Amino acid sequence: MNTNNYYNEFSDSYIKDTFNCDMFLQYQFFLKYLPKDNNTILDLGFGSARDMLYFKSLGFSVYGIDPCLNFYKHALELGLDNIYNIDANQLDFNNLFTGIWACASLLHVQENTLKEVFIKCYKALKPGGILYCSFKYGDFIGIKNGRYFIYLTEESIKKYLDLTGFKIIDTLITTDVRKNRSNEKWLNVILKKD
Numbered sequence: 001m002n003t004n005n006y007y008n009e010f011s012d013s014y015i016k017d018t019f020n021c022d023m024f025l026q027y028q029f030f031l032k033y034l035p036k037d038n039n040t041i042l043d044l045g046f047g048s049a050r051d052m053l054y055f056k057s058l059g060f061s062v063y064g065i066d067p068c069l070n071f072y073k074h075a076l077e078l079g080l081d082n083i084y085n086i087d088a089n090q091l092d093f094n095n096l097f098t099g100i101w102a103c104a105s106l107l108h109v110q111e112n113t114l115k116e117v118f119i120k121c122y123k124a125l126k127p128g129g130i131l132y133c134s135f136k137y138g139d140f141i142g143i144k145n146g147r148y149f150i151y152l153t154e155e156s157i158k159k160y161l162d163l164t165g166f167k168i169i170d171t172l173i174t175t176d177v178r179k180n181r182s183n184e185k186w187l188n189v190i191l192k193k194d
Contacts, residue, residue: 003108003147004067004087007047011070015048021177026103026188027054029172030132033190034099042097042124044088045105049075055101056080065091088117093124100125102133104186111141111150118164118191125193131166137173137185152187166191 007014034041039060043052046064052075056062064080066072067087075083088102088109100121109117121131138151152160154171161168169190176184 006146007068007071011068011074015071015074017178019048019050021050023051023054023103023177025172025174026132026134026177027051029170029188029190030099030101030130033130033132033169033192035126035128035130037098038126039098040096042093042100044091044100044102044121045108046075046083047071047105049078049080051101051103052080052083053078063097088120089113091117091120091124095124095126097125098129100129100131102131104134106133107135107149107151108147109150110148114150114160115162115164118160118166122165122193127193129193130169131191131193132188133191134174134186134188137187154187157187157189161191165193167194 041055041060041062043062043064046052046066052062052064063082064075065084065086067085069085072083072085088106106114106117125131135152136149137153139156140149140151169192172188174186174188176186
């Protein structure tokens with residue numbers, strides 16, 4: 001089973017498990033660095049659409065991509081627009097976004113294409129724009145529970161950013177916000193396009 005098939009099969013339970021999670025700390029970490037003008041945000045891998053709805057409620061213009069057809073249909077049912085049923089490797093925007101929110105999504109990108117995806121994100125951002133991304137914390141790469149994962153640390157992420165143009169602005173280690181997952185650590189990173 002590949003990662004996208006997993007999410008299509010278990011989309012209902014994933015939405016139920018994640019839709020009401022408290023993301024206040026991560027939102028504040030992102031918004032603190034987001035430039036204050038012309039804010040257009042891309043939610044890269046929107047999943048349950050929880051974060052798209054939050055940013056839209058704050059008045060942002062929000063776009064979203066997700067390769068899971070069931071997540072895409074769910075977002076349509078919630079009345080969201082500017083959404084695309086594509087994966088991160090198909091990202092093709094140019095200087096459009098002030099911020100990209102990639103919460104628990106880039107950790108499913110294959111290791112050999114992760115740098116290329118960072119370059120696509122860089123291209124999609126306006127100058128001065130930021131990318132928030134989060135990865136499970138550690139050094140695992142491979143299949144776990146039917147999905148592909150890449151875990152990263154403050155040091156190991158650097159090799160995927162080399163020559164992308166991004167600069168690391170800040171990092172934050174948090175615990176998993178889902179019920180019964182508080183023993184899992186996450187690496188949260190703010191990257192900036194000059």
